[in-house]
Amino acid sequence: MLQALREKTSGWIAIAIVAVLAVPFAFFGMEQYLFQNNADYAAKVEAPPTWWKSAPDWWLVRKVAWSSTEVSNEEFRQTFDAMREQRRQAEGEDFDARQFETLENKREVLEQLIDRAVLALAAERSNIVVGDAQVQEIIASIPAFQVDGRFDPQRYQITLQSAQPPRTPREFEQNIRQDLQRTLLPQRIAESAFITAGEADRLMRLLGERRDVSFVIVPPPAVEEAPVSEAERQAWYEAHANRYREPEKVALEYLEIDGSTLATTGEVDEAELREHFEQVKSRFTGNERRLVSHILIEVPADADAATQAAAEKKAADIAAQARAADADFAALAQAESDDPGSSGNGGDLGWMEKGMMAGPFEDALFALQPGQTSAPVRTDFGWHVLQLREVDAGESVEFEDVRDTLASEMRDNEGTRLYNDLVGSIVDEINKQPMSLEPAAKLAGRPIQTIAPFARGAGSGIAANNAVLQAAFSEALTQDGTVSDAIEIGPNRTVFIRVTSHTPERALPLDQVADRIDAEVRADRARAQAEAAAEEMVAALREGQTLDALAGSRSLAVERVPGIPRGAPVPDPAAAEAYFRALAPAEGASTPGKVLLADGSAVVFTVDKVTPGDPAEAGEQERAMLRQQLGALLGNEDAEVLQRALRSQMKITVIEARL
Structure with a gap:
């Protein structure tokens, strides 16, 4: 039997069948058998090639031609933890960590990261490049790196090294570059928005519009005393079950x-007090400061042994030159230092105290005497040659001054x-x-x-x-x-x-809340009666009756308010909104309307006249501000439309189990 099976599967028909079956397997699901999926991401964004925008979403095509980027689990967790800490600081004791750990909050954070990934992939596909000058300009404008409003190289270095985790200038600059690449497209789209003078005038006519309104206030009907049937009570209870819990x-x-x-006891031993003073004396004395300059020979983190050795030799040569009697350290720093923040200032890093620069840098600095130049010192940034220019020992304090x-x-x-x-x-x-x-x-x-x-x-x-x-x-x-x-x-x-x-x-049982239900049913009946009475009056106004006649037959007073502006609470903010939702009346006519108020009363009104705002009354500064604000709103909307359009063109895969 096995021999017969072998013969029947060896012919050209069998080969043709295998070839036909290979095609769908190549495009649909074959990767599950050929490749083990070791991906570790919370979300993945994939986009077809720019030269084949209609490329099908088949596995083989996607693997070969599509570009992709991922939101890693680590990136999601770091962002989510940072968001948690922000909420904790903002809410203080009211912050509920357990309530924050919801899937909705996690998806909200993940969606923000997906938007960033979409923009990053779009920038990559559009070949957007950010120059060094723009990166340096952004870094110099960050307040954390400034002293008295100006970029400070020393503050820049210290802030990066004290970050968690510490970062080198190269890493930080790369992050800034990526952020700029990602935001450049939507930012330019937003900045390109504008409104014309005609649009600004139209908006000012709308915003400055005033309306002549006549209205009557229809008081709420008397509370009903009619009994509520069991069927009504049961129906209301079931329809509003969430109220009765x-x-x-x-x-x-x-x-x-x-x-x-x-x-x-309140008593303090004098000997213990003096011993304590010796232990904490440094708190009351000015810390020793050292004025230092440096020359940096940068070494990339992934540099090979030859590159590292070459950098060390260059630093040693520079240190030898700096120790010469006629050496100009500042000139050497300007010519040789790879630190863009301090080289222009002759390598000046300013005053430093212990703890500001940990490790070999600090050890070497505090081992120098004024005027001395160090041997090359290795840090994460590269090789440093240090020159100690001055020492400030600080001021001391006596025990009696701080005894109390x-x-x-x-x-x-x-x-x-x-x-x-x-x-x-x-x-x-x-x-x-x-x-x-x-x-x-x-x-x-x-x-x-x-x-x-x-x-x-x-x-x-x-x-x-x-x-x-x-x-x-x-x-x-x-x-x-x-x-x-x-x-x-x-x-x-x-x-x-x-x-x-x-x-x-x-859930509270029906018999326990029966009185509440009866009161609410009666109140609902009263609201329905008030709305019906108001609608009856509006229908009569549409048929040609006057508001005065209707008010007189009901013993109501008519109020006439000319020139009501938008937002004026006359007699209630809800009524003002209704006035401006109503259509403008035709010449010699009025537009009727109604609105129910929170206290159960109703306002029946007529809009008698509409007076548009006059753009000529606004000054040039006011008009410019309006155009700027409206342009910013339109620009933000355009950027959001771009974001949605980019997302629709890409394939987004979310793994909620990894959140």
């Missing part, structure tokens, strides 16, 4: 430790120590007996306090503290009944809480 509630007992209430300050600090430290020791002892006691606060309260000599059941956001006192709320409504406390970890609610103020009762969110 009781929120999740917890009741608490807690133990509060306030460091300010702990008694201290140190004594106050020692008393505060004693109170803090007592507070920390007590909190630590309570934590240990709770770890031994996590289901009760009583042993901890006995140890602390503090009473256990209680809080009646409250909903999230409806508590007071410590129950209004966001950290307490997060713990109180956490599953660990609501389900297990254990005592919480220490919760810091202020400086030297800590509480330990335990949930004594927990009521999950639940």
Whole structure:
């Protein structure tokens, strides 16, 4: 049988069948069998080639001809963490870390990164290039690198080295270049927007428009007393079920430790005080400063051994030249240094203190004597040749000058120590007996306090503290009944809480909210009656009756207000909006309308005349500002349209499981 099978699969028919099957496998799904997918990204953006914009989205074509870029998991996580920290700083104690970790927030951050990736890929496909001069201009304009409003090379170096993670100037400049490439296209599109003088005049006529309005206020009808049937009540309850829910509630007992209430001796030992002064003396003395210049021979991070050796030899030659008796270090720096920030100033880095430049650079600097030049020093930036120009030793201070300050600090430290020791002892006691606060309260000599059941956001006192709320409504406390970890609610103020009762969110039964439903049904009937009465009056106005006649038959007063501008609350902001939504009336006619107000009353009105704004009344400065503002709005809209268009032309793959 095997021989027969071999014979039947060896002919030209079998070869043809295999060839036909190979075509769809080559384009659809074959990569799943041929290649192992080791991709590690949160999102991927792919675009067809510019020379074949209609290229099909087939695997083989996409692999060969399409260009792509990725949003890595690391990039997403760093951006998301930075967003979390911004929200934490902005919201303070109200920040809820658990609520922030939602898929919606993660997708929002990822979508921003995808937009950036789309723009980056579009810039690459359009061959957009950013020159060095533009990069340097942007760097010089960053406030973090400036001193007294001017770019400072020393501040630039220190800021980059102290960043987390530290970055070299080359890396930072590359990031700036990429940002400029990515934003150049939408920025230029936005800046190209403008409005014509005719458009500005039309807008000013609209913004400055005034309307002559007549209106009457129809009071709300009397509250109905008619009974609400069971069917009406049931239908209303089902249609507005979200209104009739009781929120999740917890009741608490807690133990509060306030460091300010702990008694201290208040006495300070003089010998200990003097010993403490010797330990912290540097706080009260001016730190030693050193005025330094340098020459940098830059070494790329990926340089080979030969390149590194050549850079080291060049630095050694320059150091030898700088040590010559007639050497001009500033001139050497201008001619040889690869540091664009300081070479123009003769290598000047300004005054430096310990801790500003860590590692070999600082060690070499503080080993020099004034006027000396160092041997080449290696850092992440390359090889440095340092020259120490001047030393400022700082000023000293006597013990008697700071005695009172140190004594106050020692008393505060004693109170803090007592507070920390007590909190630590309570934590240990709770770890031994996590289901009760009583042993901890006995140890602390503090009473256990209680809080009646409250909903999230409806508590007071410590129950209004966001950290307490997060713990109180956490599953660990609501389900297990254990005592919480220490919760810091202020400086030297800590509480330990335990949930004594927990009521999950639940739907309120119909019979419990029947009175509320009846009141709402009656109020809804009244609103419907008010709207029907107002609509009846508007219909009569459309048929030719006058507002005065309708008002007189209903004992209502007509108010006539000429020249109402946009936004004027006459008699209510909602009414003003309705006036300007109404169509302009024909000559000798009026446009009727109505609007219901929040108190149940209705405003029935007629727009009697429309007077356009006069552009001639605006000064040239006002007109220019209007054109600028409107142009910026239109430009931003154009940039958003461009972003959406670019996204529609690309294939975007999102892996939510990796967020």
